[in-house]
Amino acid sequence: MFLRVIVTFLLAFSVNANMLQAQQKPNIVVILADDLGYNDISTYGNKLVPTPHIDSLAMSGVKMLNGYCTSPICSPSRAAILTGRYQQRFGFEFQEKDAPIGKLSLLQEKKFYKRAHKEGDIIDLSRDSVVVPNGLPKDEITLAQVLKKNGYRTAAIGKWNLGVADYQLPDAKGFDYFYGFYAAAGLYALEKDSTIVDQHIDDILDKPTWFRRKYSALVRNGKPVDETEYLTTKFGEEAVAFIEQNKNDPFFLYVPFNAPHTPFQAPKDIVAKFANIAEPQKQVYYAMITALDNAVGKIINKLKETGLDKNTLIIFTSDNGGATYTTATDNEPLKGGKMCEFDGGIKVPYIMSYAEKIPAGTTYQSPVSTLDIFSTAVAAAGIASPVDKVYDGVNLLPFVTGEKSNVPHDILYWRNGYSKAIRKGDYKLYINERDKVEYLYDLSKDPGEHNDLSATLPDKVTDLKTELNRWEATLGKPLWKSRFHFRLKVRDRYYMFPT
Template sequence: MKKRNVSYKTIGLAVFLLTLTLSVLLTTGFHFKDTTAANESNKFLPPTAKPNIIVILADDLGYSDLASYGNPVVKTPNIDALGKEGVRFTQAYSSAPICSPSRAGLLTGRYQQRFGFEFLVPQSTGIKPTPEQLQKYAAFSKQVGSSQEPGIEEEAFNKIRKGLPDSEITLAQLLKKNGYKTAAIGKWHVGETDGFYPQQKGFDYHYGFYSGLSLYAVENDPAVVNKHLPWALSEYAAWHRNGSNRIVRNNQDVEEKQFLTDKFADEAISYIEQNKNNPFFLYLPFNAPHDPFQAKKSDFDKYPQVSDSTKRVYYGMISGLDNAVGRIHNKLKELGLDKNTLIVFTSDNGGATYTRATDNAPLKGGKLSHFEGGYSVPFFIKYPGKVPAGKEYNLPVSLLDVFSTTAAVAGVSLPADKEYDGVNLLPYLNNQSQGRPHETLFWRSGYSKAVRKGDYKLYINERNGKQLLFNLANDRSETKDLCGEQPEKVRELLAALQTWENKVQKPTWPSRNNSTIEVQGERYYFPI
């Protein structure tokens, strides 16, 4: 082969051109990116890691129970931080003003009425009450305004299977099928018997209890402040760990001594550490601040200025919840997982005004009502780099959206054989989709119902004989009934509600009890 000689002139020209190119790039604004910090923050993540998903669900946490939602007394810096680092929603709704049905909607992304889950899963104490206990309970029910609904015998009612049916696909089942580890830590309350346990609904691991409430700690613990609520609906069932109130790990009984809010946080942190190298879905339904009212003394002592002992214990319980959320959030940051983790924080329904600890102001009513205070909830989404930090989103959204949003984040398609009522919120949060995520939203608990279309809401209580129309754009507190002024709007919303009701099922099990809730001096019935 013939050799080629490279002259010094050629080399000099190449050097000159390279220097010229670099000079042009630098003067036109091109910069070499320093990736050291980015690589450091992602050192725990494989290049194509699926995002982790954590859904934190508070229990009966009201719309105005957090500092970031206007509470002037309670201290919630850790929960509020999720809004500073993510999105805070001002018009978020649960799909029911009571815990059991709303959880069914959250876990499936579908109106729970589509599969007959309209009423509460009743608590199983595991103990047959004596005649004296039944008499005492009847007196208590009369005192708090609760009455048994006639129409079905006890034996027939007990034979009905109550919980999430096998026809439904939970978020855990969907994600597990697509490579996720799954855990539920906390309160379950969508089925208390075999066939409805968390492990039978897609969760690899469960720690918590099956019913609607359980003791946080033994009553004689000197580090705990207790407050009985003889005026509250659930007081009679709250102060024990019998039956479905017991604590279990993967369906095995646990003798738990630690304060439950702290224990659930410990379990969550342990699960995160064990699965830091796997994509995981952690469903974390705390029972705080649902009664029984028990606060750690250290949290109770944060509010010496609060003279009302009921509110002081309640605020202490919320502070305990806030501390638990902060510990979990910090663990994600410590492990370098927070940049690749979607965190959702919300509540299952509005604050329980019957406890006399909260009022959901400026909203009307509370849990067990279809006024705004009954199902308006605090709601945050944090997903670094994928949703804007510090954004406030002011259009109506639903907890049904959690299913579709998390499925989209995980890159998982929704099952094609079902109609989903939630939407993926990410395009709305990033201004990629215009308009409202939901033009119309529906609620129904037997004879108590509501429909919101645009800014108008129609409240219906057939047992009370009430039909009320509100314009929520300028009357979120629901002070002025517009039925007389806008009968055509009433007919429009009634027609929309009727169309929706024609598409859903009758309840799989009936309501056994009616409760009442006082709203601005008037008592409203509600089936549970």
């Protein structure tokens, strides 16, 4: 009897010790908004849309005042986040072209691929190996793959938008669990749902999504699913369920929301809170941000309920700036928005919370990049990055804690075909080769990019051009051509941007 008690005690001790050892590795939660502008949430100055849950992350951690993404459009930006590398290094320079897969038959898939093949996009049409060079290359390593190899449970919940070939899908890129859709956009609810407000935008980018008249093809681990719940809410609930199911093991939870990307749909009860706003598109847009904040709140509350908030690194950011062409946001005082390399298109809200590791309620001034998410996460997990890749991000933890006093990045770069930019210190050079314009700004004095200094500081222009050329020489060629050239009005004039 005594021996049995001792054995039972030792087994229990062993189980508890294993659980404790597992939880010594921090959980990693990356929450990604879609087209959320720098000033679209209240902690960054929005006075019309309360976002208390997202704000709470800033109150418990650090808010970056100069956080940048790597591209002013969704798909390339997300590629850089998951790989920790400038997406141009591996040819992911332009938006990944949607493939309408999911519930489609093989015949429909073949018709789509054959049509794309005529446009030079598809290089293999075999059923077993549909090679679509639109998306992550086979040899690119994601954060999920690195963490999974080191004992983490992994999940992606939301919008994928990184390719639809077998080797590009979430399960092939390190995720144990995926719930969401593969495309760039889709409805949040069935059109004309009596509980939902639908707001169409008179824009070429909005019309194709409504034409589908249904959700983008939703899947759970590759199998089609039907859904009736408002999608932003559903994504939050799926994230909560994953936390509950994996609370005894270290996990990496990537939640790439599609909110508040078009199409504009939001629950009526939330839209009603913005009845004082005159413009209907803004009412729905603000309600979508509120729904996003509510979903983030569910994730935060679940971490607190399980006690995991004490050992979880949480990062919240957006894939690019607000889409000004919807007229629902303007990114002011920043210039421009989604599609362009002015700061309105590439400067994003960026928050990190890590209990007892990052001082609560702090701000960080130096420029940082979403490239840094990969390096910060693997460093927090005590893992080395793969040695056969060039990584462009850095571990931000010693910078935001004050352990390091220098800056994470001396220079940040952007290139989207003929539209390019470089920031070195406080100076930023923007080049649009198609429009034949070059602008130099001193962001320390002119964050709104109003005053072009290129004529008065030609040596600075030359210096930044040299740095930009040096970086471009290290890049690969785009693996596919841009989809189209988007004509975007930025303040007083129109510019062309490839997507």
